[in-house]
Amino acid sequence: MKTSLGAKTFAYPLPIWVIGSYDAEGKPNVMTAAWCGICCSKPPAIAVSLRKERHSYDSIVKRKAFTVNIPSEKYAKETDYFGLVSGKDVDKFAATGLTPVKSGTVDAPYIKEFRVIIECKLIHTYDIGLHTQFVGEIMDIKADEELVGEGGYPEIEKIKPLVFTPGLRKYHGLGKCVGDAFDIGKEFKK
């Protein structure tokens, strides 16, 4: 029996990513975002939604660039912290001891210690409501060499990305492989 829970921002599983940008003074800054995902294959693009009052909002508009830094379980505390405070008030790199590095392809910093980085150039801005959606074309993916496996992709079991659950406000790790995509459903094709 289904019960109605009303209109809420709820869905599972969600990513939790750290968005990097340079502010007006050129200071590297990072913030945590969960309202995001891949949104197009050609051009390859990622959508990230931000509120206008976020310090990163103007940074991304002005530099037309951001990075997506994929946190591993090891950096769960730092990832959480990046969503608790504003770059207006504190230097989040100094507070956590992490290292900003200038991206090769876009005008935004990434976090050296994070294992997988996506460099994005801002190509669209959509005002949806409380959140504005930034669509960034993926210009390059950078990953720690030892993580790259089959087919030239970083292996997810080695990245150990976090999964975010809104409402319950938890971070989870990744579980076991359940099956191969574009394969396990073939049995229904008979």
Place this chain on the structure above:
Amino acid sequence: MKTSLGAKTFAYPLPIWVIGSYDAEGKPNVMTAAWCGICCSKPPAIAVSLRKERHSYDSIVKRKAFTVNIPSEKYAKETDYFGLVSGKDVDKFAATGLTPVKSGTVDAPYIKEFRVIIECKLIHTYDIGLHTQFVGEIMDIKADEELVGEGGYPEIEKIKPLVFTPGLRKYHGLGKCVGDAFDIGKEFKK
């Protein structure tokens, strides 16, 4: 040492959701989508990207509605199948034995056997490139009663949602809880 992997549609973790709609003849149809996520808190909204040639594309444009059906591990094969074939050619509900139910708040069907359903009204359509992004306002969340826990949210450990990994083309389950969001990062606030 970081290595460059080029511009690819790659990011972890990603959701894998089943999108429900009625086609021109009123036949309930479902398709699998991974280029999606929450995109706004007010109005609460979900973004789902589709290619124009998908059978569901016209259905969503005409009825201005879709559902997001969150698959659990139990339905991994059905979820994969929904992405392998087109509703133009087959009745995916008949092929899998699952049951379409008309939504209470929008003109789209949901899958009775799936544990959590999000009913969405189409409010924006953005042409990004190969993919068009549909933004749906969340009108209601429906969940199996026995899954709803603390704070009125379905408990993620009971849902057992799938996590999709593009590139490696795998489905994973959910792992252990790593920590509380908006809490474990407080130690850096000193």
